[in-house]
Amino acid sequence: MGTLLAFALSLVLITAVSVRYRMPPFLTLVAASVVFGILAGMPFDIFMPAITAGAGRIFSLLGIVIFAGVGIAQVLRESGLVDQIVTDVRRVAKQPLSTAGVAGFLLSVPLMCGITSFVIISPIVARLRADREGTKLLLYTAGVAGIISYVLLFPAPVIYTIVSTLGTHPQQPWQIDAVTLPVSLLLLVLLLLAVRRRSVPLPTGNAVGSVPETSGSRRLRAWLPFAVLFLMLGVGSAFPPLRPLSNINIALIAALLTALAGVPADVRLEALGKGTRNAGIIIFDLAGAGAFGGVVAASAFPSEISALAGDVLPVIVLPFAIAALLQAAQGSRVVTAAITSTILSTTAVASTIHPVSLVLMISAGAFMFSYVSDPFFWLIQRTTGDGIASAVRHYTLPLSAAGLVTLAAALIIQFSVA
Numbered sequence: 001m002g003t004l005l006a007f008a009l010s011l012v013l014i015t016a017v018s019v020r021y022r023m024p025p026f027l028t029l030v031a032a033s034v035v036f037g038i039l040a041g042m043p044f045d046i047f048m049p050a051i052t053a054g055a056g057r058i059f060s061l062l063g064i065v066i067f068a069g070v071g072i073a074q075v076l077r078e079s080g081l082v083d084q085i086v087t088d089v090r091r092v093a094k095q096p097l098s099t100a101g102v103a104g105f106l107l108s109v110p111l112m113c114g115i116t117s118f119v120i121i122s123p124i125v126a127r128l129r130a131d132r133e134g135t136k137l138l139l140y141t142a143g144v145a146g147i148i149s150y151v152l153l154f155p156a157p158v159i160y161t162i163v164s165t166l167g168t169h170p171q172q173p174w175q176i177d178a179v180t181l182p183v184s185l186l187l188l189v190l191l192l193l194a195v196r197r198r199s200v201p202l203p204t205g206n207a208v209g210s211v212p213e214t215s216g217s218r219r220l221r222a223w224l225p226f227a228v229l230f231l232m233l234g235v236g237s238a239f240p241p242l243r244p245l246s247n248i249n250i251a252l253i254a255a256l257l258t259a260l261a262g263v264p265a266d267v268r269l270e271a272l273g274k275g276t277r278n279a280g281i282i283i284f285d286l287a288g289a290g291a292f293g294g295v296v297a298a299s300a301f302p303s304e305i306s307a308l309a310g311d312v313l314p315v316i317v318l319p320f321a322i323a324a325l326l327q328a329a330q331g332s333r334v335v336t337a338a339i340t341s342t343i344l345s346t347t348a349v350a351s352t353i354h355p356v357s358l359v360l361m362i363s364a365g366a367f368m369f370s371y372v373s374d375p376f377f378w379l380i381q382r383t384t385g386d387g388i389a390s391a392v393r394h395y396t397l398p399l400s401a402a403g404l405v406t407l408a409a410a411l412i413i414q415f416s417v418a
Contacts (some may be wrong), residue, residue, distance in 0.1 A: 003301040004308065006039035010292075011329035018331065024281075025332060029288030030055075033295045040299045047295050054294015055287040058338055061164055062157055062286055067279040068252035069112020072225050074275035075259040077120050078267045081222040082107075086124045088219065096128035096138055097199060101192050104142035105149045105184075110226045110255070112157055113282060114150035114333075115376055118143050122383055134199065136384040140394040141195050143380045145188055147370075148402055151333055151363050152184040153177060155233065155248045157286075158337045158366060162359050165341035166350060179356050180363070183409050187402045194398070221262035229255035289335035293342035302346040316414060318349055319358055320407050323365020331374035333366040340365065354417050360410035367403030370396050 010032045017028045030051065037047025076082045086103050093099040103125065107117040125142045129135050151158045154177050163176060229251050236246025244250060260268050296302075305322070313321055323340040327333065340362050344350045350358060370377055371392065381391040 003040045003296075003299045003304050006036050006299075007296065007301055009039060010036040011325065015329050025285040025335070026288035029285075029292045029335070033288075033291045036292070036299070037295050040301070042295070042299055046298065050295045050298035051291040054290040054292070054297075054342070056290070057294065058161075058290030059283060059287050061161065062334070063283055064249040065112055065155075065157060065160065065252060066283050066286070067276070068249075068256040069110065070116055070279040070282065071256045071272065071275040072252075072259045073111040073113065073116045073120055074271040074278065075225075075256075075263055075267070076222065078271040078274070079221075079263045081218070082120050083124055084218050084222040086121060088223075090128075096134075097141060097192060097196060099128060100125045100138040100142040101145040101188060101195075104144075104146035105188050108146035108150040109153050109156045110229055112155075112252070114143075114146045115379060116278070117146050117150075118376070118379065118383075136386060137195055137199055137394075139384050140380065140398075141191065143376065144191055144395060144398050144402075147333070147367070147376070147399060148184050148187045148191070151366050152180040152187075152406070154180070155251075157334045158363060159359065160248060161334055161337040162341045162362050165338065166345055166355075166358065176356060176359055179409075179413070180360070183360070183406060187405060190405070191398060191402075224262065225255040225259040228258045285332065286334055286338065289332065289338045290342075292335075293339035296339065297342045297346050302343050305343070305347075315349055315352060316411070317361070317407075319344055319353065319361040320365045320410075323362045324368035324403070325365075327366055327374075328369035328371065331370065331377070336366045337362060354414050357410040357414040360406055360413070364403045364406035364410060367399045367406060370399045 013035060014028055014032045017023050017031075018025070033051045033054075034047070037044075037051070040047075042050075076085070085107070086099065089103045089106065090096075090099040093102050103121055104118065107121060108114045111117045111120075121142060122139055125138050126135050128138055150156045154160060154163065159176060159180065232245040232251040232254055233248070234246075236242050236244065236251070260272075263271070305318070319340060322343060323336050326339050327336045344358070344362075353361070377391060377395060380395050381388065384391070384394075386394070
């Protein structure tokens with residue numbers, strides 16, 4: 001059987017098992033990796049080492065990143081400091097809609113997980129309005145805004161995975177942010193404008209109360225881990241002798257230690273216990289993605305898809321098409337980034353596309369078709385209490401629109417430098 005058909009059947013298996021049986025992604029992806037190897041006719045002593053090597057590579061790439069990010073999130077949650085962060089954002093943003101969008105946008109990057117940041121801030125965002133319809137719009141806004149920054153900004157895992165796998169500007173990742181930050185801010189503004197047009201005014205008697213007063217020490221403890229993280233990244237990037245500080249693993253561990261130092265011992269132990277469990281689940285799921293990406297990259301699939309692209313699709317949009325297909329099949333944006341980047345790193349396609357455009361195209365695909373295979377889809381649907389059709393309208397479609405805008409930005413850059 002050809003690798004293209006084996007790949008298609010593997011994606012069908014991933015989708016069916018994920019949606020029908022809600023199996024853990026790690027188990028689903030590893031099983032699909034074995035199925036792909038068998039269907040593609042690969043020898044066992046070729047596809048099994050590719051599976052384990054792919055899983056190990058993702059663990060080495062993201063293990064510390066995810067553990068530290070989830071640990072910071074859990075410390076902030078257990079100590080109630082997220083409430084302080086949202087309060088501070090509200091002082092600046094003023095309006096509940098802007099507060100929800102900005103809070104979601106800001107927190108998903110340093111916490112290294114869009115789902116984790118949404119789970120933490122959703123109870124606080126829900127208190128910004130008292131009416132049910134207005135609350136649902138705020139929750140959707142926070143969720144979509146968080147995904148925008150999570151997909152487009154370094155050092156969040158999506159961009160970090162793409163850049164590290166492809167070797168794109170490995171020493172200067174901020175060159176990527178110089179482009180992706182304006183794109184992400186444009187998407188945030190467009191989201192807020194679109195939601196504001198659908199939003200209803202606050203009902204009489206349901207006006208949001210005044211912003212509570214807080215102590216300076218509480219504010220410092222809430223924001224200091226993030227300040228340490230970005231200060232180390234910035235200083236390390238700006239001064240070559242201090243470059244080790246810009247290593248994301250070192251910077252995140254320093255931020256986690258800062259967060260832990262600012263809370264009592266009982267909170268510290270509780271946060272580390274819960275954070276370790278949550279991080280373990282996320283890391284194993286991503287390792288499953290590495291396993292699938294590793295076996296696909298070791299097969300004849302990259303060369304076959306490159307040859308097919310010349311006949312069916314323009315090569316310039318191939319990264320976007322592969323990423324969008326993978327996103328629809330399995331739902332995880334980091335998985336999409338890992339597998340797509342691994343596949344493209346073995347082809348000549350990556351060398352024909354401007355590095356920044358390539359990163360944007362993969363990110364654009366990671367926005368697309370976030371539907372039933374996406375765990376965030378079910379989380380936000382349950383949190384809002386909406387039906388599936390409404391969740392598609394307020395979550396899936398805005399993210400797909402963000403993907404098309406990002407693709408357009410990638411094409412503009414590609415053709416402007418050609």
